[in-house]
Amino acid sequence: MTITEQEIRALAETAKVGLTDGEVTAMTAYFNDAVPFCGAMARAAREGRLDLDGVPPYAPAVEEPPAPGEDRAVPSPLRDELLAAAPEARDGFFVVPRILEEE
Amino acid sequence: MQLYELSATEMARGVRAGEFSASEVLESCLGRIEEGEGALAAMITVTAGKAREEAALVDGMVARGEDPGPLAGVPIILKDNICMRGAPVTCASKMLENWVPPYDAAVVEMAAASGALFPGKANMDEFAMGNSGEFSVFTHPSNPWDTDRAPGGSSGGCAAAVAAGYAPLALGTDTGGSVRQPASFCGIYGLKPTWGLASRRGVVPLAPTMDQVGPFARTAEDLALILSIISAPDGGDGTCRPGQRPDYGAAVATPSLKGKRVAAIRDLEGLSSLLDDAVLEGLSKFLDLCRGGGAEIVDVSLPVTVEFGPPCYHVLSRAEAASSLARYDGVRYGLSKRGESLSELYTLTRGEGFGPESKRRVLMGTWVMSGANFDEYYTAAAKTRTLIAREFDEAFKGCDIIALPTAPGPAFIKGTQGGERMRMANLLTLPPNLAGLPALSMNMGFTGGDKPLPVGVQLIASRWGEAELLNAAAAVEKSVGGATVASLPARGKEGEAR
Numbered sequence: 001m002t003i004t005e006q007e008i009r010a011l012a013e014t015a016k017v018g019l020t021d022g023e024v025t026a027m028t029a030y031f032n033d034a035v036p037f038c039g040a041m042a043r044a045a046r047e048g049r050l051d052l053d054g055v056p057p058y059a060p061a062v063e064e065p066p067a068p069g070e071d072r073a074v075p076s077p078l079r080d081e082l083l084a085a086a087p088e089a090r091d092g093f094f095v096v097p098r099i100l101e102e103e
Numbered sequence: 104m105q106l107y108e109l110s111a112t113e114m115a116r117g118v119r120a121g122e123f124s125a126s127e128v129l130e131s132c133l134g135r136i137e138e139g140e141g142a143l144a145a146m147i148t149v150t151a152g153k154a155r156e157e158a159a160l161v162d163g164m165v166a167r168g169e170d171p172g173p174l175a176g177v178p179i180i181l182k183d184n185i186c187m188r189g190a191p192v193t194c195a196s197k198m199l200e201n202w203v204p205p206y207d208a209a210v211v212e213m214a215a216a217s218g219a220l221f222p223g224k225a226n227m228d229e230f231a232m233g234n235s236g237e238f239s240v241f242t243h244p245s246n247p248w249d250t251d252r253a254p255g256g257s258s259g260g261c262a263a264a265v266a267a268g269y270a271p272l273a274l275g276t277d278t279g280g281s282v283r284q285p286a287s288f289c290g291i292y293g294l295k296p297t298w299g300l301a302s303r304r305g306v307v308p309l310a311p312t313m314d315q316v317g318p319f320a321r322t323a324e325d326l327a328l329i330l331s332i333i334s335a336p337d338g339g340d341g342t343c344r345p346g347q348r349p350d351y352g353a354a355v356a357t358p359s360l361k362g363k364r365v366a367a368i369r370d371l372e373g374l375s376s377l378l379d380d381a382v383l384e385g386l387s388k389f390l391d392l393c394r395g396g397g398a399e400i401v402d403v404s405l406p407v408t409v410e411f412g413p414p415c416y417h418v419l420s421r422a423e424a425a426s427s428l429a430r431y432d433g434v435r436y437g438l439s440k441r442g443e444s445l446s447e448l449y450t451l452t453r454g455e456g457f458g459p460e461s462k463r464r465v466l467m468g469t470w471v472m473s474g475a476n477f478d479e480y481y482t483a484a485a486k487t488r489t490l491i492a493r494e495f496d497e498a499f500k501g502c503d504i505i506a507l508p509t510a511p512g513p514a515f516i517k518g519t520q521g522g523e524r525m526r527m528a529n530l531l532t533l534p535p536n537l538a539g540l541p542a543l544s545m546n547m548g549f550t551g552g553d554k555p556l557p558v559g560v561q562l563i564a565s566r567w568g569e570a571e572l573l574n575a576a577a578a579v580e581k582s583v584g585g586a587t588v589a590s591l592p593a594r595g596k597e598g599e600a601r
Binding site for chain 1 (some may be wrong): 411
């Protein structure tokens with residue numbers, strides 16, 4: 001399987017990561033080198049060298065899950081400090097570009 | 104002997120007894136930082152003013168007859184992905200270059216309440232992704248034993264700092280070896296606790312099912328001291344195990360290997376072409392010392408781990424990194440490049456804020472979780488991870504500790520890693536992260552030549568087996584001694600080191 005620059009551009013759009021043309025070229029080379037490596041497990045399973053049948057995906061073991069905390073509202077003392085560090089804030093909210101068109 | 108050369112245990116004992124002050128300890132360490140930084144670039148931010156205030160508080164308590172705690176006056180260096188109120192937490196990234204967190208990480212709160220001082224934040228690979236420190240967007244740290252070489256990564260600055268005597272302790276993070284590999288490169292101790300032992304509240308996440316905060320030290324006793332403090336339960340991290348921890352201090356106070364079963368991994372024999380003779384000799388030396396101490400040497404087989412550990416880690420760590428780094432969107436904190444639309448805000452911010460390795464990991468993580476790739480890559484890796492964890496469960500039925508080299512070789516020359524070599528660099532350290540196990544790296548001597556380099560050995564135990572690791576390390580330390588402080592290179596190498 002060969003991964004093309006066009007596919008890398010589409011992937012970067014999905015991940016919302018801006019790439020320069022040079023970065024697209026380097027990224028494509030990295031993918032074509034690393035993807036066969038990443039496919040080692042499925043390939044070995046198909047070749048019968050690794051038995052994944054019926055094996056559940058790993059989940060970190062939590063032997064003693066913490067008891068759910070009491071559900072209550074507590075004031076955050078950090079609100080003003082966090083907003084002060086924001087790129088742009090107004091009236092106690094983070095500012096983002098408009099996402100809906102005006103009527 | 105200078106104060107900076109003391110162990111943390113000796114520092115705290117002296118400060119509590121009034122033999123010397125916390126301020127004197129701090130000034131000795133700050134002097135060392137100033138002397139070393141030109142060549143080492145181990146630090147991103149030095150917080151001398153804040154640390155001096157902390158030292159004055161400790162000295163005030165001692166003067167009033169109060170006990171500041173078991174870390175009284177002990178300077179601790181923090182990796183720059185661990186939040187400390189009032190200082191930037193850059194993660195060595197342009198993305199967070201100017202962000203100052205308004206809170207302390209849980210481990211910082213715990214150490215501060217025990218009398219510790221915090222003189223600064225250490226250099227690292229961007230967002231803790233890398234094994235040489237060379238993915239830091241600021242400066243590239245150097246190894247104090249040979250400044251042409253990398254201190255390891257991603258917590259390379261922490262390891263270089265402790266080896267050079269900036270502080271007797273540092274706190275890093277380990278997702279695939281980021282504490283143990285730099286510890287081995289710099290000739291000191293590094294411990295990755297069991298997943299769930301230490302709180303991660305206030306630590307910038309990379310791969311949450313693998314990340315752990317881990318300490319660096321120059322003696323096993325110091326490692327036990329800091330672990331006993333930072334491993335306190337914390338309700339602020341839902342994955343942090345509640346309940347009592349073992350007495351780690353007791354594990355190093357009366358160390359003994361009698362009757363312990365220490366295992367070597369049979370399957371590594373097939374990988375000898377990847378492993379430097381020096382690290383294999385270090386392992387033999389460790390096993391000989393264990394045998395001499397009354398341990399039984401056995402062997403275990405971990406074939407799935409050895410063959411499929413690296414690709415399994417590659418897939419899962421990228422998937423989790425893509426998810427963890429999704430929070431950097433230019434809206435709430437950090438770098439923000441305003442565009443016309445929300446989509447443009449995200450793309451411009453992340454395009455400019457992330458370095459090359461972050462971009463590679465975010466894209467690969469996105470790719471392995473997309474559409475048909477999910478089963479072929481992500482699910483296959485997640486199932487393989489279950490087999491790896493089971494393999495270790497089985498192995499620990501026949502042994503107490505598994506011993507192996509920490510890294511394929513001693514510290515490498517900066518700028519020489521890439522592609523296949525980089526992928527295999529954490530071959531030996533990533534299995535405990537995949538299986539959630541505790542692992543420790545300790546120094547096992549030096550290579551020959553005119554610039555001898557430290558060689559590390561790694562010990563893995565079953566879950567919650569930190570006391571087992573500390574006991575074994577302390578027992579072997581009785582023969583080989585603790586780590587020594589590296590001499591600083593002559594001044595005037597500033598340009599060269601960076």
